[in-house]
Amino acid sequence: MASASETSASYQHPSVQVFIATRGLTPYLKQTLKALRASRHPITSLVVVDTAVDSTLTPSELRPYAPLHYSQVKARNLGQAVSAARAGNLEAVDYLWLLHDDSAPDPACLGELVQAFENSTTLGIAGPKALDWDKPETLASVGIHATRGGQRLTPFDPGEVDQGQYDGISDVLAVGTAGLLIKAQLWDRLRGTSPLLGLFTEGLELGRRVRLAGYRVCLVPAARIYHAQAGLYGLREYMEDKTSAGQGTDKQSKNTAGEQSKKSPEVDKPAARPAEQRPDRKDNPPIEGASSSPEVETQADRQKEQSPEEEQAATGDNVRLESEEEGQPEDPDSPVPHQPVYVYDPVPVTPVAAKASREKEQSWSARRADSYIYRALTISSVLLPVWLLLLPLKSLLLALYWVVRSEGERAAVEINAASRVWGSLGKILAARRIQRRQSQVSRSELARLEVPASRVRENRRLIRRVNRESGQEVLKLGMVAKSQLDNITWHAQIIAWLLALFFLLISFFGMRDFLGGMHGGFWSVLPGSWHDFWILATNSWRTFSTGVSGLPDPIAYPLLAITAPFAIFGIAPTTVLRWLLILSPLGAGMGAWLATAAFTRVNAVRALIALSWGGALPFLVSVQAGNISAVLSYLFLPLAVWGIVSFFDLRRPYLLAGVMGTETYLPNYSRSTAAGLGALCLVVVSAAAPWLWLVALAFVLVCALSVTLKKHLPWRRACTYLGGGLAILVPALVTLLPSFIWALRTHSLHAYLFLTPSAATPLTMRSQLYLWGQTLAGVPLYLGIASLASVLLAAAGALFTGRELLATRIAWLFTLVTALVGMFAVTQTVAPGQSPWLLSVFSVVLMGMLGATSLGWSAVKPPKQLRYLLGSLVTVALILPLATIVTWALPTANIPLQAGSDRAPVAFSILSSSEKRTRMLLIDREGDHYQVAMRRDAGPGLLATNWQIRAKATGQIAAPESGVLVALIAGNDHQAATKCADLAVEQLLLTKQATADGLGAKLSASSYFHPVSSNDDYSVWRLDTSKFTPPRSAARVRIAAGKRHETVPSGVLSAEKPLASSANERQLLLAESASPAWKAQIADRELEARSQGDRQSFTIPAGVSGNLQVYFTTPGRYLAVGAFLLVYLGAAAACLPLGDRRKQK
Secondary structure (H helix, E strand, C coil): CCCHHHHHHHCCCCCEEEEEEECCCCCCHHHHHHHHHCCCCCCCEEEEEECCCCCCCCHHHHHHHCCEEEEECCCCCHHHHHHHHHHHCCCCCCEEEEEECCEEECCCHHHHHHHHHHHCCCEEEEEEEEEECCCCCEEEECCECECCCCCECCCCCCCCECCCCCCCCCECCECCCCCEEEEHHHHHHHCCCCCCCCCCCHHHHHHHHHHHCCCEEEEEEEEEEEECCHHHHCHHHHHHHHHHHCHHHHHHHHHHHHHHHHHCHHHHCCCCCCHHHCCCCCCCCCCCCCCCCCCCCCHHHHHHHCCHHHHHHCCCCEEEECCCCCCCCCCCCCCCCCCCCCCCCCCCCCCCCCCCCCCHHHHHHHHHHHHHHHHHHHCCCCCHHHHHHHHHHHHHHHHHHHHHCCCHHHHHHHHHHHHHHHHCHHHHHHHHHHHHHHCCCCHHHHCCCCCCHHHHHHHHHHHHHHHHHCCCHHHHCCHHHHHHHHHHHHHHHHHHHHHHHHHHHHHHHHCHHHCCCEECCCCCECCCCHHHHHHHHCCCEECCCCCEECCCCCCHHHHHHHHHHHHCCCCCHHHHHHHHHHCHHHHHHHHHHHHHHHCCCCHHHHHHHHHHHHCCHHHHHHHHHCCHHHHHHHHHHHHHHHHHHHHCCCCCCEEEEECCEEEEECCCCCHHHHHHHHHHHHHHHHHHCCCHHHHHHHHHHHHHHHHHHHHCCCHHHHHHHHHHHHHHHHHHHHHHHHHHHHHHHCCCHHHHHCCCCCCCCCCCHHHHHHHHHHHCCCHHHHHHHHHHHHHHHHHHHHHHCCCCHHHHHHHHHHHHHHHHHHHHHHCCCCECCECCCCHHHHHHHHHHHHHHHHHHHCCCCCCHHHHHHHHHHHHHHHHHHHHHHHHHCCCCCCCCCEECCCCCCHHHHHHHCCCCCCEEEEEEEECCEEEEEEECCCCCECCCCCHHHHHCCHHHCCCCCHHHHHHHHHCCHHHHHHHHHHCCEEEEEEEHHHHHHHHHHHHHCCCCEEEEEECCCEEEEEECHHHCCCCCCCCCEEEEECCEEEECCECCCEEEEEECCCCCCEEEEEEEECCCCEEEEECCEECEEEEECCEEEEEECCCCCEEEEEEECCCCHHHHHHHHHHHHHHHHHHHCCCCCCCCCC
């Protein structure tokens, strides 16, 4: 039986080669080397890898820590440096241990890591628990926890004290490279870390590949390492700044040391100076960043103390330093005096940069660049092409975001990171092929170790909440009040989601018939493309009939901005408009819910207001009438009010029951964000109903006066509030100003203030009321009236609660004044036979009553006997609008809006967007009168008319298309065909009523018109221009040379074509009304304008050739567009969370 000594002698410790990566001589290196010498587990060899280009580190400075090797290499990351150094110091070892210069191991660290390998045959990588260098009691790392995309999640809080709470962690996705112990054969097989990645991501990528190779990656909590994370927090730059700042102190210390060196002959010896001969620390205090043992000497001292032999030994790139004891055999099992195993060893390091701030922003650029490469290396092969294609767009959007936040450096990082991915695409694909060959398990096996993306999002939300509440009043709340606040906000989130789901279902169910298209009522379409929309919205030419001069309705400008983002994806403006109408109940309800936070914090009252606002009768009728302008004004009005109230700090706080009484809490909002949102919403509101801008002005003045009296502001501060409130009105004023001046010049102000779009059948006020009753006949009408009556009673009762009496009276004042405005509007006409659509008037009245209700009833605490009664009334008040909305969504046939597209065949949509830009003539008959209309779009155009055109009588506007109808009725098909060709009319649509009167038979007998299609509702005929002698064109812009006509390709308001010279004079004919704004030129030579009848024409002189251009000019167009963009972008920028620029370290 072998003795214990024989068994111990036969055991051989696994061989370990240690690599310490450094960038020259750092404040951490010597302490790390000293801590490594105290390791209880024997080290086979030690290699110090210096990656600094202009390193000041010399081998002689490492002699006290010999034996070791010194290698100076050029490498991008730690793995590449280790591989290069290992090639010059190749040894047959079992394990490789990687250390940073700022990572000092515990004496038992290496032994615990090796023991973990001895206990598991499938272990590939083991990593220690990292503690903070400067605060050894706090955690620094417990492995790498990341999502599949590489987003990391730290399981502990910053500065959390290590109490063994994470010692149960074992298998992890990866560990950091500081203290990483890996099998040497596995390192060689995997070729180390990826050379494409930097210092902060290589450990994660290596751990992932080790896992895929079939090995385990474990955290060994018993092994501890003290890591400063100097690269992550920028501590090395901090130490350099501290060193340069204390340069004067260093010079003074150097002079003192020089004087003592002249007196002491022992200074040249490598042994340390005795303690009694060291300078007094009181006379030479160490600066922050210098370690206490061993002492950090200045570079000048080291150069003076170097001997010629040492200088000669330091010339090589790879130097081996030996100690005096080397060569003597050491017993690996010799007893080492140490503390008991259940007591941790003393901390082997001293603080270096304890006062430095720990901010990861210093390394954000490097980490962000690596994240793109890591994602490209790990994403699945199926998604890789899509990710690569979307990467430029993603980086561009993120760069734009950082530019808006005044952080241009981050924007450059985003662009450069995406460019680096595309520049290294070949290397990335090669690395992916190597990874596939090395993989032994599927990617799905890593799912249990990856952090779910939802957990990362939840962690980010928590961080944002903590940052948002930092320094706010919520931190001053007591535990009882804080618990009550969390309860209220949690219930508010549940109610908000329930309301959103309810209104979403109602929107789809109530408008289910219009998902594919709609027509009738007030519904109007926009041009087929956003480019055409832009041209018509920014020019003073309306496409009614053959064209009329005039600005568009103001609602065109906000609609232009709303539809612009969707144009990037090829979505037509009309499609966006249709979905806005379909989802309008959802927008109305949720907009009211968000806005009520400014008036009340009682969830029941907020839900009541949201349901009452989203289920109001006039709003629901407006939706089913297709009045998109009135609906948009109704949607954005609550948000505009919220923005103004929030800017003036008049929001209602939370009233919480604390231990010592009632505690108040007011969430912190950015006043600039509230002002920007209010300004943008007010643009839409006032563009749909210009008279509401005057109401907004009065509201701003009242809010300014209220905040002055409430806070007892000095006049300077009060003027500041007033100026900011007036600035909210500026974008809306700029939007209205051009059309307001036009309305004054054309004496159409009454039609302008109460804008109402055109309808197929003009509606008087009596017709509107009849339409409401017909649309909501039966239960919905009665429930809606009962719901409005309950709101009226609640608003009236708010005057007697004694709560917020002044604010309640102001809300009632706005209600009564708006009611008077509505009475005045009833007497006005905005078009022949058309009364104003009064949804805008009703919206302000309802807003005033709901505001009075929320202000007066929010803080009421009824006696116990009346609580059940009040609760029952609130329940009834909630049920009434809820039932109104539900019954409104039921099928009904008595609505103005009809399902499906308008009576415009697909062929017309193609022809109207072709280079000829032809039109369609619609002929209908009601009773004894024919109705004729010329259409350019697939339906009544929103930009075809404006308030001035609609206000005129039918006989006041020239309609040359009526001549076609006269010729057809008279049976003169040649004259009718000629007029159609002159007006660029290529198709005729006859309704069933018009065809039954014999008009269809006359077209059938004509040789110029051929039937295209027909159904029970209408028939379509097409003009055959080949029957003319000679054949001619029906294009909107054409060149006439005698009887021959040549088509000029044209756009909405322009045309262009290369033109050859001719010996004869020619005519340029436009199927547009004559106007001085039409211009034509050939090779920058203006053509002479003429009028051929009531249409525009130009004379082309003989012998002229070049590029022909026809265009429409609008004076001041670019100035107006620039002003709109300036105010809109300014308001949008105010909405963004623009923080102060981060301090540059």
